Amino acid sequence: MSKIKLIIAREYWTRVRKPSFIIMSILGPLFIAATFIIPLLIKANNFKTVYVQVVDYSHVYHKYIRVYNTKHLVYLNEYADQDIDKVIEKFKNSEDTVVAWLQPDFMKSPSIKVYHKDHPGLNTMTKLKNDFQDMRLKATVMQGENINLADLDKRLSTVIVEYLDEGVELKVKIFIGVAAGILMYVLIMLYGVQVMRGIMEEKTSRIVEVIISSVKPLQLLYGKIIGIALTGLTQFVILISLLLILISSSKTLFMESVVEKANVQITALQSQGQVTMTDPDEEQKQTVTDKELDQYLADLKTLAPKMLLFFPLFFMGGYLLYSSFYAAIGAAVDSETETQQFVLPVTIPIIVGILIATNIFENPNGDLAFWTSIIPLTSPIVMLARLPFMDLSTQWWEVLLSLLILYATFVFTTKLAAKIYRTGILMYGQKASYRSIMKWLRYKN
Amino acid sequence: MLKVDNIDKFYGDYQALSNVSIFIPEKCIYGLLGPNGAGKTSLLRIINQITAPDTGTITLHGQPLERKHCDIIGYLPEERGLYRKMKVGEQAMYLAQLKGLDKFEAKKRLLHWFDKFEITSWWDRKVEDLSKGMQQKIQFIVTVIHEPKLLILDEPFSGFDPINAELIKNEILQLRKSGATIIFSTHNMKSVEEMCDKIALIHRSKKILEGKVETIKNKYRADLYEIVFEGNMISFTTALWAGYTLVKHEGEKNNFKAIIKCDNNQSINDLLNAILPSVKIKSVIEVLPSMHDIFIQKVKEINEQN
Numbered sequence: 188m189s190k191i192k193l194i195i196a197r198e199y200w201t202r203v204r205k206p207s208f209i210i211m212s213i214l215g216p217l218f219i220a221a222t223f224i225i226p227l228l229i230k231a232n233n234f235k236t237v238y239v240q241v242v243d244y245s246h247v248y249h250k251y252i253r254v255y256n257t258k259h260l261v262y263l264n265e266y267a268d269q270d271i272d273k274v275i276e277k278f279k280n281s282e283d284t285v286v287a288w289l290q291p292d293f294m295k296s297p298s299i300k301v302y303h304k305d306h307p308g309l310n311t312m313t314k315l316k317n318d319f320q321d322m323r324l325k326a327t328v329m330q331g332e333n334i335n336l337a338d339l340d341k342r343l344s345t346v347i348v349e350y351l352d353e354g355v356e357l358k359v360k361i362f363i364g365v366a367a368g369i370l371m372y373v374l375i376m377l378y379g380v381q382v383m384r385g386i387m388e389e390k391t392s393r394i395v396e397v398i399i400s401s402v403k404p405l406q407l408l409y410g411k412i413i414g415i416a417l418t419g420l421t422q423f424v425i426l427i428s429l430l431l432i433l434i435s436s437s438k439t440l441f442m443e444s445v446v447e448k449a450n451v452q453i454t455a456l457q458s459q460g461q462v463t464m465t466d467p468d469e470e471q472k473q474t475v476t477d478k479e480l481d482q483y484l485a486d487l488k489t490l491a492p493k494m495l496l497f498f499p500l501f502f503m504g505g506y507l508l509y510s511s512f513y514a515a516i517g518a519a520v521d522s523e524t525e526t527q528q529f530v531l532p533v534t535i536p537i538i539v540g541i542l543i544a545t546n547i548f549e550n551p552n553g554d555l556a557f558w559t560s561i562i563p564l565t566s567p568i569v570m571l572a573r574l575p576f577m578d579l580s581t582q583w584w585e586v587l588l589s590l591l592i593l594y595a596t597f598v599f600t601t602k603l604a605a606k607i608y609r610t611g612i613l614m615y616g617q618k619a620s621y622r623s624i625m626k627w628l629r630y631k632n
Numbered sequence: 633m634l635k636v637d638n639i640d641k642f643y644g645d646y647q648a649l650s651n652v653s654i655f656i657p658e659k660c661i662y663g664l665l666g667p668n669g670a671g672k673t674s675l676l677r678i679i680n681q682i683t684a685p686d687t688g689t690i691t692l693h694g695q696p697l698e699r700k701h702c703d704i705i706g707y708l709p710e711e712r713g714l715y716r717k718m719k720v721g722e723q724a725m726y727l728a729q730l731k732g733l734d735k736f737e738a739k740k741r742l743l744h745w746f747d748k749f750e751i752t753s754w755w756d757r758k759v760e761d762l763s764k765g766m767q768q769k770i771q772f773i774v775t776v777i778h779e780p781k782l783l784i785l786d787e788p789f790s791g792f793d794p795i796n797a798e799l800i801k802n803e804i805l806q807l808r809k810s811g812a813t814i815i816f817s818t819h820n821m822k823s824v825e826e827m828c829d830k831i832a833l834i835h836r837s838k839k840i841l842e843g844k845v846e847t848i849k850n851k852y853r854a855d856l857y858e859i860v861f862e863g864n865m866i867s868f869t870t871a872l873w874a875g876y877t878l879v880k881h882e883g884e885k886n887n888f889k890a891i892i893k894c895d896n897n898q899s900i901n902d903l904l905n906a907i908l909p910s911v912k913i914k915s916v917i918e919v920l921p922s923m924h925d926i927f928i929q930k931v932k933e934i935n936e937q938n
Contacts, residue, residue: 393709393712396677396682397707397727397771397774400681402730613682613683626644
């Protein structure tokens with residue numbers, strides 16, 4: 188029994204005393220806290236007030252909607268009865284964020300046309316939609332209309348928001364943004380780590396010295412990084428091609444299956460003699476899904492060009508930046524277990540990036556979104572998630588600036604990594620530490 | 633062929649090489665000797681342009697050493713290996729092409745070498761499936777595949793089994809015959825005595841001795857002779873009563889082996905004259921100092937000077 192105690196004590200103390208244990212114990216809770224705090228931080232930027240100009244062709248509702256004014260969302264009614272084009276022109280020169288048009292028959296067909304500058308985010312748009320819906324119902328009551336239950340039911344139905352800018356559904360933007368952010372995160376991690384492993388393999392298998400007697404160490408390093416980058420791009424191309432094929436074929440597949448199912452049901456019912464005609468509700472539903480699907484596909488098409496253009500550019504930048512870190516780590520360490528202490532600090536900004544990217548729709552043009560899409564450590568992931576919400580005709584400089592900073596940073600970090608690499612790969616059997624790496628940076632070539 | 637002039641190399645505050653100069657003539661087997669950590673590998677890495685010296689110059693055939701010279705140098709590092717997951721043939725082709733051979737030529741030469749070492753059947757096998765000895769053969773082939781004019785071998789025999797060591801040794805001698813100059817470094821001084829024409833001793837970043845093996849040995853000869861004789865030990869020692877020292881002796885009854893040191897410029901002839909009347913001589917060999925002994929003596933001298 189006393190022997191097992193000894194073993195337990197050793198197993199316990201050797202682990203608890205490790206710096207990595209202490210660091211992880213502190214970082215763990217911080218990380219969990221961050222998953223809650225970051226969405227809040229993004230929302231916090233909503234303290235900027237959003238001004239919504241309501242252009243009310245029905246002349247009735249703008250009076251009611253002002254009841255819903257809050258500190259963060261203010262409804263105004265400054266342009267009366269003007270053409271949409273004229274309103275947009277005026278609006279562009281104003282401080283306001285959103286214009287919303289109410290048609291004269293708003294009571295019958297509950298749709299609002301909306302035009303905005305920077306996207307105000309999911310939160311604000313949801314509130315706007317709810318306000319109009321609520322207002323519509325209350326207006327009915329207040330006007331004392333005598334309506335039957337079926338009509339009331341229709342008035343309870345959802346208000347449809349039509350975006351006038353590029354006409355893309357918010358849902359689609361969120362989906363594309365989050366998907367692009369996650370894909371970027373996965374690819375950067377995957378291929379960055381491959382660079383690290385490749386270098387470690389060359390170092391631990393000791394082939395590196397043979398190779399760098401034939402080529403310059405930096406040729407080997409750059410050759411490896413670029414070779415792996417091309418692998419990543421190839422994978423991206425395959426993924427996107429497959430996705431496009433899938434989407435274009437899914438529509439026909441999906442529709443066929445729905446129609447088929449309906450037909451089967453009808454035939455079954457008919458055979459039982461219960462039904463002689465198609466249920467009108469079913470028919471309606473079917474056309475709605477069809478319409479929605481068409482809309483989504485059209486939205487995807489609208490967003491595709493800028494996503495497909497910028498994804499490879501940001502992937503290259505982000506990958507090159509992170510692979511320079513990973514390359515330095517691979518060259519510095521001697522074994523897999525040693526990598527942990529160095530990999531952790533590199534991973535943190537990527538994780539922060541993905542946390543922000545997956546919540547960015549809350550406020551895609553807020554300060555946090557802006558800065559994290561400019562700062563190079565998070566920019567490849569965050570910018571991609573922001574991109575669907577951005578109007579490149581006015582916000583092009585943000586993307587350009589982000590790219591420039593990203594590429595400039597990688598040139599700098601690659602130079603540092605090359606210095607560490609050149610020394611590190613020839614240091615066998617030495618335990619790497621931050622101090623020794625700093626020393627290598629000062630060595631002459 | 634290769635001239636290294638006043639090389640200094642620092643790693644931070646640590647000096648790995650201090651004012652080292654060596655000259656390696658054409659078609660010579662040049663031994664770089666010294667204990668671990670003396671600076672041999674640092675020097676070889678500089679000659680291979682893996683690292684650059686802080687000061688000093690290197691010329692090859694009278695030209696300053698440049699990147700293009702990589703293709704006429706073959707290097708077998710002390711720490712050597714292969715990509716484990718790659719196939720043998722594919723990997724050998726890759727390394728041969730890195731040395732400047734085109735695809736066709738690389739394949740032709742590799743097949744020749746594989747045939748010579750009887751390893752053709754390994755071409756499509758993965759490196760990780762080979763034993764260490766097998767991998768060493770491949771490493772040697774890719775080192776010499778481009779027929780280097782200068783072959784640099786860092787501890788070439790370390791880790792080789794005796795059969796492979798012999799094979800490699802013969803190949804090295806063969807390469808010298810066909811015109812290659814060979815530098816090889818080792819801390820195992822015995823192994824190079826028989827092969828090297830010229831050597832340099834490196835100790836604590838400094839070159840402490842350089843020259844032809846013969847010349848050095850002669851310089852450090854201690855006038856020691858090993859004499860095997862038949863006869864009486866007492867009469868043997870009496871015959872050598874003046875001018876000689878009996879260093880060591882062994883044997884019994886009438887058969888003895890003795891090591892004698894000649895003092896005061898006595899020659900072997902004098903020694904033989906002195907003992908001929910007393911015993912029957914079976915053999916006489918001059919005992920030359922081993923490189924190991926010379927090295928230790930030299931280090932002692934330097935320590936005394938300081």
